[in-house]
Structures are given as C-alpha cells and as structure tokens.
Amino acid sequence: MPEGHTIHRAARLQNKRLRGRPVQSESPQGRFASGASLVDGIELAKISANGKHLFYEFANDVIVHVHLGLFGKFRLRSLPTEDPVSENCRWLVTTANDRLHLAGPTACEVVDGEQVDAIRSRLGPDPLVKRHRRDPVETMASRLHRRTIPIGAAILDQKVIAGLGNVYRAEILYRIGLDPFTPAREVDQSKLHALWTESVRLLRLGERSGRIVTTDPADVGRTRRSNIKAQERLYCYKRQGEPCRRCGSIIRTADIDGRNIWWCPAEQS
Ligand SMILES: [Zn+2]
Structure with missing residues (x-):
C-alpha cells in the first residue's frame, strides 16, 4: 500500500501539471462515468492530500475524493503518449498537455464539503500537513x-x-x-x-x-x-x-x- 509520502508527492506533481487548467474527464471503465461527467470541461482548481486521501477541487465546486487503497495506481504522462489507456481505467483526466490515468482505487467518488470535513476529522495528524488545529x-x-x-x-x-x-x-x-x-x-x-x-x-x-x-x-x-x-x-x-x-x-x-x-x-x- 502506498504510504503518505507517495500521496502528497502525487498531489504536488499533479498540481504542477494539471492545476488551473480545464480538463477532459471520463471513465473508460464506466464505474465513475456519472461523476467524471460532472467535471468534464471544467478547470481543476486544486488537488490536496490528507493522510492517504486525495481531494480534487474543480472550479464548479465539485470535489472528487480518491483513495488508492492496496491496488490503486496513477500514471501521469505528457501528451502525446504511447501509454495505452487500460480497460480498468476508472478516471482519465486530460489537459492540453498531460494525461492522468487512475486505475484500481478503493475510492473515486464525488463528495461535498461536509463529507470532506468528515473524512478529515476522522484522520489523526498528518506529518506532511504544515498547520494543525491542535498540537x-x-x-x-x-x-x-x-x-x-x-x-x-x-x-x-x-x-x-x-x-x-x-x-x-x-x-x-x-x-x-x-x-x-x-x-x-x-x-x-x-x-x-x-x-x-x-x-x-x-x-x-x-x-x-x-x-x-x-x-x-x-x-x-x-x-x-x-x-x-x-x-x-x-x-x-x-x-x-x-x-x-x-x-x-x-x-x-x-x-x-x-x-x-x-x-x-x-x-x-
Ligand atoms: Zn540494534
């Protein structure tokens, strides 16, 4: 299972390449088709990490929550790429320059602000988060x-x-x-x-x-x-x-x- 440093690193590298850009969003596998369509054509405002959870915030206030679990995997590639889209790709996010491929996550779902708060409040302190409400x-x-x-x-x-x-x-x-x-x-x-x-x-x-x-x-x-x-x-x-x-x-x-x-x-x- 990826440890927290992998998740924060993914957030940082993905922010660098995808943040502030409109994305084409789809679910080749189909299991996230309705969620993916909510952010298709929308600008990705920010990606943040807490523990092993990732939150993708879009300019239309839709938030996508991702947890890789044991088998989830990201592939971030520059376009054009030879890298094939696998048939179990849950979420495919494409900008003018880059493509993010997500397969096998435990969670890939649309959540609201309250659900984000609930997930965050259940987590203990994260060593890679700089500010904490309590010591x-x-x-x-x-x-x-x-x-x-x-x-x-x-x-x-x-x-x-x-x-x-x-x-x-x-x-x-x-x-x-x-x-x-x-x-x-x-x-x-x-x-x-x-x-x-x-x-x-x-x-x-x-x-x-x-x-x-x-x-x-x-x-x-x-x-x-x-x-x-x-x-x-x-x-x-x-x-x-x-x-x-x-x-x-x-x-x-x-x-x-x-x-x-x-x-x-x-x-x-
Ligand atoms: Zn020893």
Whole structure:
C-alpha cells in the first residue's frame, strides 16, 4: 500500500501539471462515468492530500475524493503518449498537455464539503500537513491513552497518525528506540514527541525523493545520503535474521494484528 509520502508527492506533481487548467474527464471503465461527467470541461482548481486521501477541487465546486487503497495506481504522462489507456481505467483526466490515468482505487467518488470535513476529522495528524488545529502530539496522546493494543499496531491506525504504512512504522519505531509491543497507553510523552518529529522528518524526505530512506549515512558506511545504496536504505523492514546496522543484534520479525513488524531486540526494549 502506498504510504503518505507517495500521496502528497502525487498531489504536488499533479498540481504542477494539471492545476488551473480545464480538463477532459471520463471513465473508460464506466464505474465513475456519472461523476467524471460532472467535471468534464471544467478547470481543476486544486488537488490536496490528507493522510492517504486525495481531494480534487474543480472550479464548479465539485470535489472528487480518491483513495488508492492496496491496488490503486496513477500514471501521469505528457501528451502525446504511447501509454495505452487500460480497460480498468476508472478516471482519465486530460489537459492540453498531460494525461492522468487512475486505475484500481478503493475510492473515486464525488463528495461535498461536509463529507470532506468528515473524512478529515476522522484522520489523526498528518506529518506532511504544515498547520494543525491542535498540537499533533496532544491529539495522538488523546487517541492512545486508553488503548492497550501494541504501539506498533496503533500507529497504523489512520485515526492516530495519518500516512504511516508498514515500512515507516517499523523504521520510525527503530529510530526512536521503542519496542513495538509496548502497550499504546504506556508510551510516554517524550517518546510520542520523538515519534512525531521523526515522522515529519522522514516523510518529508520521502516526499521529496519519492523513496523511503531512513538510514543515516554513517550507519551504512557512507558519507552522504545520496551515496546510500538501495539495499542500505532501511534499518529493519524485511531484514529479519540480518544483523542490526548499529549494534549487530539479529533483527526480528513477528505478526502484529495481521501485519509483520521488524525490530532490533537490543535497542527497542
Ligand atoms: Zn540494534
């Protein structure tokens, strides 16, 4: 599943190419035909991202909500393009210069302002959103303080923090030295603060580069981030049985709530 940085990056790149332009809007697959027709020929005013949700606002006040889910995929191409329109293309948006192809999303629907607010209010703070109505660490604390589930499971809940997926959760817990099995309500304020600041820092880096790199160059024998090789980008995700990059302990894995987590038993205890 794409993590939050992918969604914010998609919004930024799509804004650059599609925003402020009238679009031709259609649903080759047919499942979004009536929604697509509402914005056909209309200017796309703005695309915004919250957690893993995208909102396309059009000049006629119609808003299209997109959630990629597990299988959704965008392709943004300059025209003319050889890239074929697949028969499962849910939404095809074409400007004079570019074409956006969306296939396999969990949600692609017309929503009103109230529905947008409802979706946003259900989400926890998003590390890639700059302004928050309430202190993000306080919001997280209030949504965790009664919960006995492991923190490793809790931070995949988009109501607690919006945008983390399986890679970031393992890597962030490693970086802040927190055992993923710690009951959520026992995580103290300083660890929550660290969790938030690491999330902001790492997701920003991910949004800019389009890839998840969580290792410090020195920990993988490099002097600069740009020299980090593909197999050196992560501390523990999918590294079970291999030595920890910092302490040499063997990285472990286990199932939490149906999804695997990876951790260093020495540093995260
Ligand atoms: Zn270690």
